[in-house]
Amino acid sequence: MTGETDLSAADKSAPRESRRSFLAALLGVGSVFVAALLSVPLIRFALFPLIRRTTELKGSPVGELSEFASSTEPVMRTIRIEQVDGWRKAVSEKAVYVTRDGQGQVRVLTSICPHLGCTVPWNKEKKEFTCPCHGATFAPDGSRISGPSLRGMDTLQASVENGQLLVQFQYFRQLVSDKEVIG
Amino acid sequence: MSGEMSRAHSSASGPRESGVWGWLNRRTGVDDLLRGALDEPIPGGARFAYIFGSGLLFIFISQVITGVFLALYYVPSADHAHTTVAYITKTVTAGSFLRSLHAYGASAMVVVLFLHLSQTYIYGSYKGRRELLWLSGCVLFALVLAMAFTGYLLPWDQRAYFATAVGTNAVSEIPWIGESIKRLMRGGTEMGTLTISKFFVAHVFLIPAFIFALVGSHIFLFRKAGAAGPVDEDPYQPKQKSELFYPRQVLMDLSLTALLIIGLGLLCFFVPMQLGPPANPADAQYVPRPEWYYLPIFQWLKYWHGSAAIVGVLVIPTLLVLAILALPFLDRSVERRPWKRPAAMGAYAFVVFMLLGLGLRSQYLDRHDSGVAQQLAKQKADEDEYARKPFDPELSSASLAAANVTLADPLAAKGKTIFEGQSCNACHGDGGVGTAAAPALLGINKKFSPGQLAELFKHPTAKMNAGGMPPIDLPPDDLKALIAYVESLK
Numbered sequence: 001m002t003g004e005t006d007l008s009a010a011d012k013s014a015p016r017e018s019r020r021s022f023l024a025a026l027l028g029v030g031s032v033f034v035a036a037l038l039s040v041p042l043i044r045f046a047l048f049p050l051i052r053r054t055t056e057l058k059g060s061p062v063g064e065l066s067e068f069a070s071s072t073e074p075v076m077r078t079i080r081i082e083q084v085d086g087w088r089k090a091v092s093e094k095a096v097y098v099t100r101d102g103q104g105q106v107r108v109l110t111s112i113c114p115h116l117g118c119t120v121p122w123n124k125e126k127k128e129f130t131c132p133c134h135g136a137t138f139a140p141d142g143s144r145i146s147g148p149s150l151r152g153m154d155t156l157q158a159s160v161e162n163g164q165l166l167v168q169f170q171y172f173r174q175l176v177s178d179k180e181v182i183g
Numbered sequence: 184m185s186g187e188m189s190r191a192h193s194s195a196s197g198p199r200e201s202g203v204w205g206w207l208n209r210r211t212g213v214d215d216l217l218r219g220a221l222d223e224p225i226p227g228g229a230r231f232a233y234i235f236g237s238g239l240l241f242i243f244i245s246q247v248i249t250g251v252f253l254a255l256y257y258v259p260s261a262d263h264a265h266t267t268v269a270y271i272t273k274t275v276t277a278g279s280f281l282r283s284l285h286a287y288g289a290s291a292m293v294v295v296l297f298l299h300l301s302q303t304y305i306y307g308s309y310k311g312r313r314e315l316l317w318l319s320g321c322v323l324f325a326l327v328l329a330m331a332f333t334g335y336l337l338p339w340d341q342r343a344y345f346a347t348a349v350g351t352n353a354v355s356e357i358p359w360i361g362e363s364i365k366r367l368m369r370g371g372t373e374m375g376t377l378t379i380s381k382f383f384v385a386h387v388f389l390i391p392a393f394i395f396a397l398v399g400s401h402i403f404l405f406r407k408a409g410a411a412g413p414v415d416e417d418p419y420q421p422k423q424k425s426e427l428f429y430p431r432q433v434l435m436d437l438s439l440t441a442l443l444i445i446g447l448g449l450l451c452f453f454v455p456m457q458l459g460p461p462a463n464p465a466d467a468q469y470v471p472r473p474e475w476y477y478l479p480i481f482q483w484l485k486y487w488h489g490s491a492a493i494v495g496v497l498v499i500p501t502l503l504v505l506a507i508l509a510l511p512f513l514d515r516s517v518e519r520r521p522w523k524r525p526a527a528m529g530a531y532a533f534v535v536f537m538l539l540g541l542g543l544r545s546q547y548l549d550r551h552d553s554g555v556a557q558q559l560a561k562q563k564a565d566e567d568e569y570a571r572k573p574f575d576p577e578l579s580s581a582s583l584a585a586a587n588v589t590l591a592d593p594l595a596a597k598g599k600t601i602f603e604g605q606s607c608n609a610c611h612g613d614g615g616v617g618t619a620a621a622p623a624l625l626g627i628n629k630k631f632s633p634g635q636l637a638e639l640f641k642h643p644t645a646k647m648n649a650g651g652m653p654p655i656d657l658p659p660d661d662l663k664a665l666i667a668y669v670e671s672l673k
Binding site for chain 1: 248249252255256263266267269270274275276277278280281284429430433437441444574576577578579603604605606608609610613620653
């Protein structure tokens with residue numbers, strides 16, 4: 001008895017039911033659309049490190065290129081390294097040498113000994129770099145002469161912009177024969 | 184009963200049964216859940232008066248989402264809070280928009296909350312077995328205001344700092360325990376980094392947890408009691424023809440949501456929330472002003488000083504809160520029509536009038552006191568100026584240690600070049616901060632006198648030797664400079 005009435009009720013409400021599901025589909029699509037729209041700023045916000053560089057090492061100015069034109073031996077310069085790390089920055093100072101390679105091109109060397117990391121001073125009398133810690137020696141262009149170091153002094157990536165010599169400071173792994181960047 | 188069964192039956196055999204939806208439904212019963220949520224009967228039919236509750240739910244969800252995203256970059260400490268918020272507003276893509284959405288969202292929450300409360304009160308919808316529903320709503324109201332109060336401090340700009348200083352000061356006016364509560368809130372006698380930690384934990388963990396729980400119970404209690412319907416409906420046994428929540432009421436509710444999205448979106452896009460200059464507790468000129476929804480309380484507190492303070496700060500607010508909480512217990516009549524409840528409507532009009540009056544009075548006084556008006560204008564100008572500046576990253580403390588070596592003492596400055604020339608920094612680190620190879624030299628002046636250092640440099644101890652520290656052989660002047668530098672490291 002109840003089954004019969006239910007059946008007829010379902011028959012009658014069929015068009016209404018379909019109108020309801022059409023509306024539901026419309027609302028569902030609309031909600032998904034609005035939600036997608038609203039999540040655009042959220043996604044842009046969260047993906048900011050992909051959109052722009054949030055951590056970077058800025059090239060440090062070493063000096064005017066012309067300053068080094070007449071130098072006959074390596075010149076020590078202290079550079080300011082600015083490392084941006086999100087909302088903070090670290091500033092440190094490092095000593096580098098501006099010298100020339102075999103072809104007379106400007107070359108920038110880090111002063112850190114590739115053996116165990118001491119700062120290598122330039123020895124004016126002997127015309128070579130001599131590490132004070134374990135006695136490694138290097139030629140004016142940084143190539144290895146003698147001592148415990150397994151490779152020559154490390155060359156830094158340098159570029160010239162508007163006559164300014166810029167250098168990208170990096171650290172390299174010690175105690176290995178091949179230059180290997182460690183950030 | 185048979186009606187419900189037939190509905191369940193028709194849904195089980197309906198067209199949705201096939202495909203992914205059908206599979207999902209067989210596993211979860213999501214169709215019945217949806218129907219349960221949407222087929223709520225509303226006596227007297229759908230109305231625009233009932234849209235505020237779901238509007239609140241929408242803003243709350245928006246606040247949770249934007250809040251979680253802001254936490255991706257925010258750091259709760261007096262040192263970094265302002266920098267990180269500046270980073271969010273000035274550098275991160277869509278950062279200013281999201282922060283504005285969160286900040287204006289708080290204001291929107293207060294507005295819609297007031298409308299929701301007013302509708303419930305004017306319609307007498309708290310009557311008829313709805314005491315707990317009303318109580319949970321009252322607690323939610325307090326929690327939302329607490330969220331606004333704790334969140335306001337977090338950017339740690341001048342405005343936030345001083346408004347919270349005034350707010351926490353007001354608490355200390357409570358007799359006997361006020362001072363202790365203030366100290367507990369601040370994490371000390373003064374506002375500082377511990378205040379941020381406490382406010383952050385309250386804003387991000389504690390209060391939201393309570394809000395989630397109470398929103399759940401509020402909705403549960405609402406469904407348990409049933410919708411109250413229009414003002415001429417019986418609050419216990421609704422008699423009017425009812426209409427289901429879906430679809431008309433849903434559409435009405437969605438219209439408020441759409442209005443909120445469009446309104447807040449345009450506001451945040453065209454008039455983003457500003458961040459002022461960082462908090463400077465030493466600024467004795469600053470005129471603190473709370474956010475607009477706290478202005479009435481701010482103005483109210485101005486009138487109560489000395490021995491009368493206990494009346495204005497404790498007695499009257501406590502009585503008011505108790506009266507609001509006890510409302511459904513005291514007002515037991517089934518009469519819901521506002522025009523038949525003159526006392527209730529009078530009280531409502533009085534409270535709203537007082538709130539409005541106090542808020543406007545505060546604004547009026549600020550505008551007509553030339554000193555205050557000038558200072559407020561200057562503060563606004565400072566904020567505008569700060570907002571225009573590009574983001575400036577914070578210098579890390581390690582680089583500060585290295586930077587403080589640009590010493591005033593020329594002898595120590597010479598010593599620095601020797602320190603680096605002799606490769607001392609290779610093991611002891613730049614600025615003597617220490618590395619894995621050798622200990623830090625910071626503060627060594629407290630352990631060794633210059634004479635003792637000279638002796639150690641020339642004749643390192645066996646332990647130093649074993650660690651790789653060579654004896655230092657330098658001309659006396661250079662040694663003196665090196666010692667001056669090492670002693671200067673702090």
